Amino acid sequence: MQFDRSVAEGILFTDQYQLTMAQLYFRTGLHKKRVHFDYFFRKYPDYGMHQAGYCVAAGLEWLLNWMEQVEFREKDLEYMRAQTGTAGERIFGDDFLDWLKQNGRFDTITMKAVPEGRLVHPNVPIAVVQAPLAIAQLLETPLLNHLNYQTLIATKASRVAQRAGDSLLIEFGMRRAPGKAANAGARAALIGGANFSSNAGASHALGYSPKGTHAHSMVQVFMALGEGELGAFRAYADVYPDDCLLLVDTIDTLESGVPNAIKVFEELKKKGHRPLGIRLDSGDLAYLSIKASKMLDEAGFPDATIFLSNELDEMVIWQITSQIEKSASRYGVDPESVIKRLAYGVGTKLITSEGASALSGVYKLVAVEESPNKWIPALKVSESAAKTLNPGNKAVWRLYDNEGIAMADLLTIRDEEDPHEWDEVILRHPSEPSKYRKVPRKHVSEFEPLLVDTLKDGKRVLEEQTIEKARARRKRDLERADGGVTRLINPHVYHVSLSQRLWELKQDLIEQFTSGER
């Protein structure tokens, strides 16, 4: 039986309980009741010894594309029709399946979302969905799946890109990526700050030029045939005279690889070509970079790139550049000239977000429409106050200080007074009563709404989320972020606050809830 991907990746790309709940809502007449779900994450990714201080939103465009394409086809319904329960009875009735056939698509959804590339923080709604209950529920799993993974990878990429600075950063992780997520991961890496990817198909489909040169195996082939490393390099230079980047560590980096590369570079230079550089994939990359840099300089190739790969991440890059800064002069080399010529290929640890392999994104019911446009806030009180939901239909504002630096994200009740009108800004901690800040209005230079209209009754109103626009948003948000928040280790906690009115609403609801009134 060949695996039918159109079924596995179509509208049934969801959890079974979304379908059983949808049928229950259909049977109880609740399926058309409009509800409001918030998508947010609870915690930054924590990579073992160090934690992120921000995330980079990603995945929205692919989610929207998926939503546009899927619906219940006869084939999907056929599978559901055939499914039986414990007593052998059919799980899904024809009445419900007929309803799905007519209504089971995402053309009734209204959605606001934070655009891709923006810096985002815990407990801030990144996507909010208003839809008929049965439909909103069906969307839960695919929405989480699309946004969680790409946001996770864009975040990791952003951290690596911070350390790579102006150096070229290439996403290299396809071979150890989680299956087809190699493609979503390549996209998210580009949003998060990688310049290119080695993934050929995804790059082309995204309008990027895939990058890559050659592997150890190429050198091995020439060696097995008696032509040696030099023969391999010469062949490569012949075929790619203007894109000649040579992997120099198959035999011995400093004794064989770099000298052979320099020989070939000299031959290229005579023919009027400019060699690109070398790649180091093993050994002490800092030490080898310094020594190779010196050899390239002395041979008259001060512009040749030194491309590093092999289990890199932001911490390893940091270690390498720190070590170069400390010890290059010992070898008579200017550290900055070495670091400036470095480029990075980052693979496994980026595409799997090693150390924090999932984002804790959730999709929670926060309001139910009682009558047209009258929303009842819904709550779930957790054992931990920090996990208790922020109820209701909310607006999200990012506050900037007079230097233009983001100072906090503020959740308000959507129909409360515009914060621009306030004399004083009260920033309430989401769960601790004693923790709040009062900020004079004049200390806030801007209240920026973070959520933008995305779908209105199923119609797309958000412009296409291109990677270039997302990259520009990330860049601008990083410029406006406090350095304490974006630092790679032990970041300062960015404030996500509730308005006074939202705080009071939440307290009232908790009170009603725990006293059993609701």
Place this chain on the structure above:
Amino acid sequence: MQFDRSVAEGILFTDQYQLTMAQLYFRTGLHKKRVHFDYFFRKYPDYGMHQAGYCVAAGLEWLLNWMEQVEFREKDLEYMRAQTGTAGERIFGDDFLDWLKQNGRFDTITMKAVPEGRLVHPNVPIAVVQAPLAIAQLLETPLLNHLNYQTLIATKASRVAQRAGDSLLIEFGMRRAPGKAANAGARAALIGGANFSSNAGASHALGYSPKGTHAHSMVQVFMALGEGELGAFRAYADVYPDDCLLLVDTIDTLESGVPNAIKVFEELKKKGHRPLGIRLDSGDLAYLSIKASKMLDEAGFPDATIFLSNELDEMVIWQITSQIEKSASRYGVDPESVIKRLAYGVGTKLITSEGASALSGVYKLVAVEESPNKWIPALKVSESAAKTLNPGNKAVWRLYDNEGIAMADLLTIRDEEDPHEWDEVILRHPSEPSKYRKVPRKHVSEFEPLLVDTLKDGKRVLEEQTIEKARARRKRDLERADGGVTRLINPHVYHVSLSQRLWELKQDLIEQFTSGER
């Protein structure tokens, strides 16, 4: 620009450097030379404080399906034709693209592989590929991508399944899975021992019944509408009287959830239905299981399942069952009766293999065909002896002792004497000269060849790798594995050895290599 998945998931689902190397081989006339690549992994997944002692092979069937389906279409070649290099020149010439159009598919490959579900160990070839050089190279990335991720997840699932024992284990991770890898992950989890998945589409496409009941949001909806948790439970029981499993922790597990569930179960029982049980998704799962078990027993539902979820993995399950074993009797409950009724939903930590998010699988050139059927072994000598390749076309045998327990995997030169003929079995450590074992032939009850014919000149000769067969292989291999190897913490190191002749070949090649003769 809509992302064209047919390009990103077709034959260009590979790294760019496979394409640039393929063109180089084409230009140098080496593209048709047959080569031999081994796929193997170097290290077991290491989940932080504990390491796997075996892996479970998975992903082969999907790799083979992908290989059958892809080829260079005009659309793919168009992208390659348009790609330019540093000097603005085209990277790929028409001659090469024409060749790809005619020959760029996997119909010339001969492959042997270890069937899915089998227990596998580091440095043992799990797939071996013989193919024309350009084609073998193109396959590298997709082969690694397919086999690495599914083997990683099947391995993690197998560990969880070991702890779950006879209890039902359901894969639950779709929402935090890496994008579309949710589907490959669900498949791998089933191979590794999960009984079902919550993933609706993938389950159907794999011939499994997806599993799931309801979420907190359903209870919240009924609460917001004034009908409370009991109303929600009653509605669920009405719609699913024979599949009634209720999530009891939305308000308060022991004070509200379990008593309400019991009320509804009693109503169901009166109508002649048998309730399935309850689900616990927060709090101290061990303590709550004991207390809920007691309440269910006392209400006359001793068969009701207690389904646990919330960030489970093999260690958390172990903790829960240990705690129950220790403290259940304190509450007047038989520990075994609690453990027996447990079922587990395992999500994020399974589908992302948390703590070890990638398998270190590699695809290495080990031989080049000099003349028909005459292979020259190829080597890559690493700085660490352990990473130096085992050269040449090899056979792989699993040795069993007289109790039928697997005692070692043995790599031999493919055309050396059949081990069955040996008087004495010499098991050489792959890199340390002083480490070897001599085993009398009579202590080996069986030499089992691990690699089976998969593709012959592109034609599939391996039967379909169904999940059921893979599950059966895993089960049988676990029965024949040493308990030290399969234990979850600090496992005994399984021996992967070289035959005396392979050892000698390797040493000769290292000698030639380091003396510069090759």
